Amino acid sequence: MADTIFKKIINKEIPADIVFESETVLAFRDINPKAPTHILIIPKLEIPTVRELNGKEHGPLLGEMIDAANLIAKNEEISADGFRLVFNCGNNGGQEVYHLHMHLLGGRQMTWPAG
Ligand code: 5GP
Numbered sequence: 296m297a298d299t300i301f302k303k304i305i306n307k308e309i310p311a312d313i314v315f316e317s318e319t320v321l322a323f324r325d326i327n328p329k330a331p332t333h334i335l336i337i338p339k340l341e342i343p344t345v346r347e348l349n350g351k352e353h354g355p356l357l358g359e360m361i362d363a364a365n366l367i368a369k370n371e372e373i374s375a376d377g378f379r380l381v382f383n384c385g386n387n388g389g390q391e392v393y394h395l396h397m398h399l400l401g402g403r404q405m406t407w408p409a410g
Contacts, residue, residue, distance in 0.1 A: 299341075299392055299393055299394040300392055300394075301335075301337055301392055301394035301396065302341060302394060304321070304323060305321055305337070305339050311323035311324070311326075312324040314334055314367055314370070314371075315336075315363050315366065315367055317359065317363070318339075319338060319339055319340070319356060319359055320336065320337070320338060320339065320356075320359050320360055320363050321336075321337050321339060322334050322335065322336040322337070322363055322367055322399075323335055325398070329398075329400060330379075330400040330401060330402050330403050330405075331401070331402025331403055332371045332373050332378070332399070332400065332401045332402040333398065333399070333400050334367055334371070334398075334399040335396045335397070335398060335399075336360050336363050336364055336367070336396065336397045336398075336399060337394060337395060337396045337397075338356050338360065338395055340356065341394060342394070342395040343393040343394065343395065344384050344385055344390060344393065344395060345382050345384040345395065346384060346385065347395075348395070360397055361380075364380055364397065364399050367399060368399065368401060371401065371402075373401030373402050376401070377401070378399060378400060378401030379398070379399075379400045379401065379405045380397055380398065380399060380400075381397065381398040381400065381409070382395075382396075382397055382398075383398075
């Protein structure tokens, strides 16, 4: 199967505005931001969707993604006012890129329900 755009970003084959990188997690600014701060936090491991996750196997990795989100939110100065974390899953979830990613959105008042 062809590499996803996010796999190419992990491999540094295409550029991205990277704000955080560890052995297991990468975070970079969304190319089409939906909020003043919009960052995508992804595992380097290729997991297509939330459907392939299970707590026993992926709990530590998900924890690292949350730790990254909290660190980035502080660095971006959106932590105190609050922010939103989103996983879109599959067609009805509005997922476009089939490499697991968590959206970190902040810098404005979010509305609910999400569209
Ligand atoms: P999804 O709809 O799958 O949850 O979110 C995919 C996100 O990836 C979208 O917000 C979209 O703007 C972003 N995106 C798609 N292609 C690229 C790219 O090449 N670079 C970056 N930085 N973001 C991308």
